[in-house]
Amino acid sequence: MDIKVSHLKPYERRFAILPAVESIGYLPRKTTLINQSFRSCNFSFILSGHGEYRLGTVSYAVEAPCVLLQWPDEPMYYGPESSWEELYLIYPRQTQELLRNSKTFYPETAPVRHIPMLSAVREAIDRLAQRLNETPIDPDAVDLACWEMVMASYATPASRPAENPRIDQIERRLQNNLAGHVDYHALAASLGMSLATLRRRWADYHPGMSFSRYRESCFLQESCRRLIESDDLIKEIAAAMGFSDQYYFSRRFRRLARMTPSEYRRRYRVAH
Structure with missing residues (x-):
C-alpha cells in the first residue's frame, strides 16, 4: 500500500461540501502505545492485529478489522498487543459538529466499531492511494476518497x-x-x-x-x-x-x- 504520511491542511479547497482532512497516515506494523489527549477528530482504521482501547476506567477490546474514534481533549490510551496495521485520518477540531451530524462520529457511545467488509475498505484505501499519488494533489478529491473510506467501513455483503x-x-x-x-x-x-x-x-x-x-x-x-x-x-x-x-x-x-x-x-x- 503506497501511502505515506500526507499533510493536507495547507491545501485550499474549492468546495465546502465534505470535511477537509488534515493528515493521513499508514502504519503497516504499528507497535507504539498511545497515551495522550488529541486536539483533533480522528478515525483509526485497524486493518489487522489486536490490542486495547482504554477510556477512563472503561477498556475496549480491539480486534481487526475495526475503526477507533478519537476526539478532542479526552485522555486516551490505546495500542496493539504486539503490532497492528493502521490507517488514520485526522480532521481538525472545528469539523466535530459536521462529523457528528453525519452520524459517523459518536465516539462517546461507540469508540470502537467493527468493520463488516474489510475488502470494501481496502478497495477504498487503494483509491485514496491513487489520489495521493497524483501530481498535483487535488485536495477535494482526497477529501472525497477519505469519505468513501468512512462509508466503506459500513458496507455489508447485502448492501454492496x-x-x-x-x-x-x-x-x-x-x-x-x-x-x-x-x-x-x-x-x-x-x-x-x-x-x-x-x-x-x-x-x-x-x-x-x-x-x-x-x-x-x-x-x-x-x-x-x-x-x-x-x-x-x-x-x-x-x-x-x-x-x-x-x-x-x-x-x-x-x-x-x-x-x-x-x-x-x-x-x-x-x-x-
Whole structure:
C-alpha cells in the first residue's frame, strides 16, 4: 500500500461540501502505545492485529478489522498487543459538529466499531492511494476518497452487491437529465417497481446519497470538466448539458461551486 504520511491542511479547497482532512497516515506494523489527549477528530482504521482501547476506567477490546474514534481533549490510551496495521485520518477540531451530524462520529457511545467488509475498505484505501499519488494533489478529491473510506467501513455483503443492471440504468438516466425535472414515479414504473422499492434499492448502492444529490454531483463533475477541458463558451456548455437558459445553468453552478463558471475557468484552467 503506497501511502505515506500526507499533510493536507495547507491545501485550499474549492468546495465546502465534505470535511477537509488534515493528515493521513499508514502504519503497516504499528507497535507504539498511545497515551495522550488529541486536539483533533480522528478515525483509526485497524486493518489487522489486536490490542486495547482504554477510556477512563472503561477498556475496549480491539480486534481487526475495526475503526477507533478519537476526539478532542479526552485522555486516551490505546495500542496493539504486539503490532497492528493502521490507517488514520485526522480532521481538525472545528469539523466535530459536521462529523457528528453525519452520524459517523459518536465516539462517546461507540469508540470502537467493527468493520463488516474489510475488502470494501481496502478497495477504498487503494483509491485514496491513487489520489495521493497524483501530481498535483487535488485536495477535494482526497477529501472525497477519505469519505468513501468512512462509508466503506459500513458496507455489508447485502448492501454492496457486485452488479445490478437496474442501478446502472438509473444512474445513466439521471446522468443524462441534469437540467430538467425527473419524474421518479415514472422512472420506477419503467423499471417495473414502486417508488419506495426504487429508493430502497438505490440506498443499497448509494448509502446517504439522494437522487437529487447524485444529480448535483454529476452536474458539478461534468460542468467542471467541460469548463477546464474545452474552449466552449459557457452558453455552449449549458446547451450541451441540456440547459436552455444559460443564466439558470450559471446560477446552479455558482450555488454548488461557490463561484461562477467564468471564475472557475480562470482559476483552474491550465494554459495549453
